[in-house]
Amino acid sequence: MLVFIARRLIAGVLLVFAIATVAFFLLAAGGTSIARTLLGETATQEQIAQKMAELGLDRSPLVRYGDWLAHALRGDFGTSWLSNTRVTTALLDRLPVTLSIAIGSVVITALLAICLGVLAAVRRGWVDRIVQVLAVAGFAMPGVWLALLLILWLAVDNQFFPATGYVPMTGSLGGWALSITLPIVAIALSSVAATAQQIRSALLINLEADYVRTLRSRGLPERSVIFRHALRNAAPNALTVLSLQFINLLGSTVVIEKVFALPGVGSMILDATVAGDSPQVLGVVVLMVLVVIVVNLAIDIAIGWLNPKVRAQ
Incomplete structure (x- = not known):
C-alpha cells in the first residue's frame, strides 16, 4: 500500500510542476499587454x-x-499586482469558501447518487427510467440557469435563504450553512443523476455476476448481498x-461564486484573469491542482483498499 501511495504522490508532484510551468510561460508571453492591462489603454510607452x-x-x-x-516551493506566490497583497494570504482567506461549496457538493452528490443508483438497479421499472x-x-441543465431559478424561488420570492453573500463558519454556523446551501444545490443537482447512472450500471453488472447467485443460493439476506458485497465491488x-x-x-464553483457573490477562489481567479494579475492566477492554478x-x-487509496488488484498495477 505504501508503494502504491508513493507512486501516486510522485505522479501528483510531477503534474503540479508540469501545469505550473506551462501556466507560467503562457502568462509570461503577455509581457507588454499585461502592463497595458494594469495601466489602462491611455498609458504611454514610457509608463x-x-x-x-x-x-x-x-x-x-x-x-x-x-x-x-524558488519562492513557490516555499509557499510564497508573490504579491498581487492589483491589490498589492500577498497571494498566499489571499488564497488562505478565500479557500474555505470554495472548499465549503466543493466538498458539500461532493457529499450531497455521493449520498443522493448512491441512493438513486441502488434504487434504480434493485427496483428497475419506473425508478430506473426516472433516473x-x-x-x-x-x-x-446549465448550472447558472439553475442557480438563478433557485435564487428567484427560494431567496427572492420565499426568502428561505440569502440570495448572495457568505457568512464564515466562525461567525455563525447557521448563517454559514444557509449561505452555502443554494450554491451547493445548484452545483450538485447537475451531477447527481449522471453519477447515479454510473452507480446503477456498475451495480447491475455485479448483481448479475456468478458470485451474487452463489451468495443468494447460500441463503444470505438480500440486503447483505446488495450492500456488503455487490455495492462494495461496484464502489471502485x-x-x-x-x-x-x-x-x-x-470548475463549476468559478461561475457559481460569481452568481452568488461569494468571496471564494473561483471569483478570485476570474477577477485576476480579467485584470492580468499573473501572480494571483498562478497561485490559484497551483492551489486548485x-x-x-x-x-x-x-x-485512489479508497479504491486500492476496496480492490487489492489496483494496488498491484
Whole structure:
C-alpha cells in the first residue's frame, strides 16, 4: 500500500510542476499587454516600460520562472499586482469558501447518487427510467440557469435563504450553512443523476455476476448481498466517476461564486484573469491542482483498499 501511495504522490508532484510551468510561460508571453492591462489603454510607452521594469517583466522568462519557482516551493506566490497583497494570504482567506461549496457538493452528490443508483438497479421499472431521464436532464441543465431559478424561488420570492453573500463558519454556523446551501444545490443537482447512472450500471453488472447467485443460493439476506458485497465491488467504478465529477464541481464553483457573490477562489481567479494579475492566477492554478490531486489521492487509496488488484498495477 505504501508503494502504491508513493507512486501516486510522485505522479501528483510531477503534474503540479508540469501545469505550473506551462501556466507560467503562457502568462509570461503577455509581457507588454499585461502592463497595458494594469495601466489602462491611455498609458504611454514610457509608463508601460516603467511598469514592466517595476514588475520584473523586463527580465527573461527563464530568469523570472526560476525566481518564481524558488519562492513557490516555499509557499510564497508573490504579491498581487492589483491589490498589492500577498497571494498566499489571499488564497488562505478565500479557500474555505470554495472548499465549503466543493466538498458539500461532493457529499450531497455521493449520498443522493448512491441512493438513486441502488434504487434504480434493485427496483428497475419506473425508478430506473426516472433516473435515466434525470441523468440526461441534469447533464443538459446549465448550472447558472439553475442557480438563478433557485435564487428567484427560494431567496427572492420565499426568502428561505440569502440570495448572495457568505457568512464564515466562525461567525455563525447557521448563517454559514444557509449561505452555502443554494450554491451547493445548484452545483450538485447537475451531477447527481449522471453519477447515479454510473452507480446503477456498475451495480447491475455485479448483481448479475456468478458470485451474487452463489451468495443468494447460500441463503444470505438480500440486503447483505446488495450492500456488503455487490455495492462494495461496484464502489471502485463509482469512486472513479466521483473523482471526475469533483473536478467538474470544482470548475463549476468559478461561475457559481460569481452568481452568488461569494468571496471564494473561483471569483478570485476570474477577477485576476480579467485584470492580468499573473501572480494571483498562478497561485490559484497551483492551489486548485493541489486540491484535485489530494482528493484524487484519497479516492485512489479508497479504491486500492476496496480492490487489492489496483494496488498491484
